[in-house]
Amino acid sequence: MPGRFVSFEGGEGAGKSTQIERAAEWLRSRSVTVNVTREPGGTPRAERLRALLLERGDEPMPQSCELLLMFAARATHLANRIRPALARGEWVLCDRYTDATYAYQGGGRGLPAAQIDALVGIVHAGDWPDRTLLLDLPVEQGLARASRRNGVDGPDRFETEERAFFERVRRAYLARATAEPGRFRIIAADRSLDEVAADVRAALEPLLEGAP
Numbered sequence: 783m784p785g786r787f788v789s790f791e792g793g794e795g796a797g798k799s800t801q802i803e804r805a806a807e808w809l810r811s812r813s814v815t816v817n818v819t820r821e822p823g824g825t826p827r828a829e830r831l832r833a834l835l836l837e838r839g840d841e842p843m844p845q846s847c848e849l850l851l852m853f854a855a856r857a858t859h860l861a862n863r864i865r866p867a868l869a870r871g872e873w874v875l876c877d878r879y880t881d882a883t884y885a886y887q888g889g890g891r892g893l894p895a896a897q898i899d900a901l902v903g904i905v906h907a908g909d910w911p912d913r914t915l916l917l918d919l920p921v922e923q924g925l926a927r928a929s930r931r932n933g934v935d936g937p938d939r940f941e942t943e944e945r946a947f948f949e950r951v952r953r954a955y956l957a958r959a960t961a962e963p964g965r966f967r968i969i970a971a972d973r974s975l976d977e978v979a980a981d982v983r984a985a986l987e988p989l990l991e992g993a994p
């Protein structure tokens with residue numbers, strides 16, 4: 783049985799981490815070896831790049847710097863974790879991947895898609911998830927959930943953006959999902975954890991049965 787690559791996407795407070803944990807538990811109960819990871823991050827070097835990307839501070843981060851660091855983290859994550867895990871036949875459950883770059887740096891920041899396309903070409907032309915689950919919910923609700931979760935560290939560099947930014951992120955995600963219905967499943971995340979988890983399982987079940 784080949785490995786499977788599944789990414790989870792959504793705006794702030796969509797409940798991705800909880801749903802990934804629940805999906806991982808369910809897959810393990812079905813005898814699947816699961817590798818749960820996240821972006822930016824997932825390897826020691828990529829986690830250091832993540833810290834650079836999320837930290838707030840006095841030095842403004844140019845959009846090009848943000849974009850390049852995202853792909854730098856992704857390059858080492860793919861080479862040192864995702865591809866080896868898939869080659870071993872594992873299921874990789876990834877909290878965000880390149881669709882997040884199109885949504886946040888493209889939709890949110892307004893960078894031209896062509897710039898992102900160029901970096902995709904350099905870093906991972908062919909490595910796309912088998913399935914991408916978009917946990918979608920109204921921005922207002924997501925931000926309310928996310929702010930309840932902010933601990934002593936306060937919001938990270940993205941969480942300080944204004945609401946209009948997250949509206950653009952949501953629209954960009956939905957546009958990508960609509961354009962690629964074969965890979966994406968849109969799951970309404972403004973429901974109970976159990977209801978969302980049931981839809982996540984339903985979206986993954988065909989992959990367990992060998993569907994492309």
Ligand code: TYD
Nearest residue numbers: 794795821822852878879882883886887940
């Ligand atoms: P994440 O850990 O999913 O944060 P949260 O759990 O708060 O949603 O992602 C960290 C931040 O990085 C998130 O605000 C989105 C941002 N991000 C991008 O802007 N571009 C990307 O390509 C990725 C992977 C993440």
